Amino acid sequence: MDLLRFVTAGSVDDGKSTLIGRLLYDTRQVFEDTLASIERASQAQGLEEVNLALLTDGLRAEREQGITIDVAYRYFATPRRKFIIADSPGHVQYTRNMVTGASTAQLALILVDARKGVVEQTRRHSALAALLGIHHVVVCVNKMDLVGWSEARFREVEAEYRATAAPLGISSAVVLPLAALTGANLVQRAPELAWFEGPTLLEFLESVEVPNPALYAPFRFPVQYVIRPQSRDFPDYRGYAGTVAAGRIRVGDAVRLLPVGTVTRVAGIDRFTDQLEEARAGDAVTLRLADDLDVGRGAMVVAAADPIDPVSVFEADVCWMSETSELRTGQQVLLKHTTRRTRAVVDQVLDRLDIHRLEREPTPPSLALNDIGRVRFRTMEPLAADLYEQCRETGAFIVIDPANRHTTGAGMVRELGVPSGAAES
Amino acid sequence: MTANAVMPVDHDPGLDYLEAEAIFIMREVAAEFERPALLFSGGKDSIVLLRLAEKAFWPARFPFTVMHVDTGHNFPEVLEFRDRRIAELKARLVVASVQEAIDEGWVQEERGPRASRNRLQTPVLLAAIARHQFDAAIGGARRDEEKARAKERVFSFRDEFGQWDPRNQRPELWNLYNGLHLRGEHMRVFPLSNWTELDVWRYIARERLEIPSIYFAHEREVFVRDGMLMAVSPFLQQLPHERSFVETVRYRTVGDMTCTAAVRSTACTVEEIIAEVATARVTERGASRADDQFSDAAMEDRKREGYF
Numbered sequence: 001m002d003l004l005r006f007v008t009a010g011s012v013d014d015g016k017s018t019l020i021g022r023l024l025y026d027t028r029q030v031f032e033d034t035l036a037s038i039e040r041a042s043q044a045q046g047l048e049e050v051n052l053a054l055l056t057d058g059l060r061a062e063r064e065q066g067i068t069i070d071v072a073y074r075y076f077a078t079p080r081r082k083f084i085i086a087d088s089p090g091h092v093q094y095t096r097n098m099v100t101g102a103s104t105a106q107l108a109l110i111l112v113d114a115r116k117g118v119v120e121q122t123r124r125h126s127a128l129a130a131l132l133g134i135h136h137v138v139v140c141v142n143k144m145d146l147v148g149w150s151e152a153r154f155r156e157v158e159a160e161y162r163a164t165a166a167p168l169g170i171s172s173a174v175v176l177p178l179a180a181l182t183g184a185n186l187v188q189r190a191p192e193l194a195w196f197e198g199p200t201l202l203e204f205l206e207s208v209e210v211p212n213p214a215l216y217a218p219f220r221f222p223v224q225y226v227i228r229p230q231s232r233d234f235p236d237y238r239g240y241a242g243t244v245a246a247g248r249i250r251v252g253d254a255v256r257l258l259p260v261g262t263v264t265r266v267a268g269i270d271r272f273t274d275q276l277e278e279a280r281a282g283d284a285v286t287l288r289l290a291d292d293l294d295v296g297r298g299a300m301v302v303a304a305a306d307p308i309d310p311v312s313v314f315e316a317d318v319c320w321m322s323e324t325s326e327l328r329t330g331q332q333v334l335l336k337h338t339t340r341r342t343r344a345v346v347d348q349v350l351d352r353l354d355i356h357r358l359e360r361e362p363t364p365p366s367l368a369l370n371d372i373g374r375v376r377f378r379t380m381e382p383l384a385a386d387l388y389e390q391c392r393e394t395g396a397f398i399v400i401d402p403a404n405r406h407t408t409g410a411g412m413v414r415e416l417g418v419p420s421g422a423a424e425s
Numbered sequence: 426m427t428a429n430a431v432m433p434v435d436h437d438p439g440l441d442y443l444e445a446e447a448i449f450i451m452r453e454v455a456a457e458f459e460r461p462a463l464l465f466s467g468g469k470d471s472i473v474l475l476r477l478a479e480k481a482f483w484p485a486r487f488p489f490t491v492m493h494v495d496t497g498h499n500f501p502e503v504l505e506f507r508d509r510r511i512a513e514l515k516a517r518l519v520v521a522s523v524q525e526a527i528d529e530g531w532v533q534e535e536r537g538p539r540a541s542r543n544r545l546q547t548p549v550l551l552a553a554i555a556r557h558q559f560d561a562a563i564g565g566a567r568r569d570e571e572k573a574r575a576k577e578r579v580f581s582f583r584d585e586f587g588q589w590d591p592r593n594q595r596p597e598l599w600n601l602y603n604g605l606h607l608r609g610e611h612m613r614v615f616p617l618s619n620w621t622e623l624d625v626w627r628y629i630a631r632e633r634l635e636i637p638s639i640y641f642a643h644e645r646e647v648f649v650r651d652g653m654l655m656a657v658s659p660f661l662q663q664l665p666h667e668r669s670f671v672e673t674v675r676y677r678t679v680g681d682m683t684c685t686a687a688v689r690s691t692a693c694t695v696e697e698i699i700a701e702v703a704t705a706r707v708t709e710r711g712a713s714r715a716d717d718q719f720s721d722a723a724m725e726d727r728k729r730e731g732y733f
Binding site for chain 1: 443449485576619
């Protein structure tokens with residue numbers, strides 16, 4: 001069975017919880033004991049019908065405050081596909097949460113209230129999806145029941161969204177009318193929406209083709225762990241375990257090891273006891289190399305002819321996620337990029353994205369919680385990085401506070417090898 | 426959902442994805458921690474964990490100490506299975522014993538017919554982590570099990586008291602897990618976070634993994650408590666009205682005999698179990714875990730204290 005990971009974005013009022021609850025309920029993922037517990041909760045709230053939004057209810061603090069604190073992961077499957085939803089809340093912390101949820105998603109589901117149409121938050125969520133490299137967006141124009149199931153209103157909102165999405169670089173947006181409360185056009189068609197000829201939401205999710213771009217990118221293999229059993233059966237075995245980040249590799253291919261630059265050949269590809277002829281993006285394998293080399297965790301194996309050059313200066317869009325600190329020019333941080341960790345210094349915070357106006361303000365004093373900005377880093381060790389839009393796996397990194405070791409930011413490489421001290425971009 | 430059951434398991438890109446993800450996580454743990462442990466209960470999820478560990482480091486042995494928190498109220502079939510599997514893998518097993526902790530007097534046994542050692546596992550687990558200086562403990566928890574779990578990270582940070590603070594979790598993006606921590610803090614790691622109960626069973630079928638016999642239908646003397654079928658055992662005191670009878674049952678989860686209930690079932694093979702799970706109308710914790718029935722936030726509270 002095929003798997004699709006998507007992130008949902010929308011505010012509480014857009015009916016996101018109801019939509020997810022309905023999707024789980026109508027695909028029969030909701031069990032009797034869970035249903036009984038939300039029935040009790042609905043009655044306690046004085047509701048006449050079962051509130052399906054309670055299916056996505058989380059921690060006690062959230063129930064008490066009526067908010068969602070964190071990204072929740074939810075699972076459902078149909079005979080055609082298995083789905084992982086990153087359900088990211090729409091309140092003040094939306095940037096950090098949406099960026100987190102989007103980082104592992106192939107598709108973004110954005111909710112719009114049919115009465116309100118495209119609002120500032122819709123643009124923001126779309127901008128964040130685009131920033132994270134998600135090009136597939138499905139826009140659910142919800143609450144169609146409240147606009148009299150009007151096709152004219154739907155077409156208006158659809159046109160509004162397309163005009164918003166185009167400049168953000170979202171090329172393929174599918175816009176669907178639905179009503180999460182009644183379930184119309186989620187799993188089942190509704191007579192009220194007979195004028196709509198497109199798919200239901202579930203039909204769309206089951207059939208949308210989201211090719212993995214990493215499969216077609218140049219070969220990248222970050223060495224994760226060196227396997228040396230030194231056992232009686234395998235006295236000389238030396239294997240480089242890792243997951244192919246991008247592209248594909250075959251036994252016999254010539255490869256280069258970065259950052260050192262040594263060239264060798266792939267002698268074997270092991271996956272447990274199987275010996276493979278080829279490995280491709282996403283495969284967790286162990287490579288054996290023809291020559292005995294001093295390679296460890298953090299090295300990157302690429303095709304011998306690949307021109308990639310590790311850099312120690314680069315620019316990235318950083319989303320700052322710390323509640324207790326800010327990111328400033330001159331600051332020392334740790335970066336984790338693929339399987340390599342290195343010290344780095346913030347050469348300069350170049351700009352800050354005004355997420356409301358979607359404009360960049362130059363040279364802000366710092367990046368604070370939920371800020372996104374362009375930052376130039378200088379690293380102690382060179383990194384075999386790619387541009388994020390060319391390869392997510394080798395274009396992403398996290399920022400770690402060297403003092404308390406917490407993850408404080410997420411970065412996407414946008415420009416490589418800008419020499420330190422060069423003119424500001 | 427029923428249709429999932431009849432899908433062939435041999436070619437399953439979704440399962441391949443989950444396997445590769447879990448192997449990646451296991452290797453990150455091996456690389457980023459000095460003394461990692463793998464928690465093994467003999468239950469189906471930890472059986473899958475062991476298999477993934479075996480695969481991730483082949484042909485070397487996996488670099489984890491295996492740890493079992495033994496309440497002293499475990500099913501004998503499961504303990505027998507545990508010892509056999511550990512011997513096959515030539516792994517190192519550490520048993521953290523709740524019974525010993527009671528005997529030494531540093532945890533207090535609950536009393537009465539509803540006494541359970543479930544909560545006592547937490548201090549015993551935390552003490553074992555401290556004693557062996559484990560800096561990571563790999564567990565088989567899944568996000569589909571329970572709503573507090575749905576929000577837990579794959580690398581779940583624990584402070585020096587072993588506590589999970591849902592409001593102070595580290596952001597976790599892409600596959601860039603941050604294993605760094607200060608001395609005294611540790612990490613719980615959940616490679617099966619994105620697996621569902623059905624995925625676990627489908628993987629067991631695909632890999633032809635052996636599982637303890639209590640997962641299959643068998644005859645057992647049981648009694649009904651709070652609507653659940655509890656096994657008659659010396660560890661669980663029956664109330665006067667709780668009459669026992671023999672029923673054909675199996676277990677959906679494996680835990681302490683005092684809080685793990687059986688379900689009526691005739692499933693005798695993994696394939697029959699898959700068909701049953703695919704059409705089940707009650708969650709596995711709802712069907713068989715008395716420990717989650719106390720309150721809406723039972724799991725959340727136990728996790729805050731440092732539970733698995």
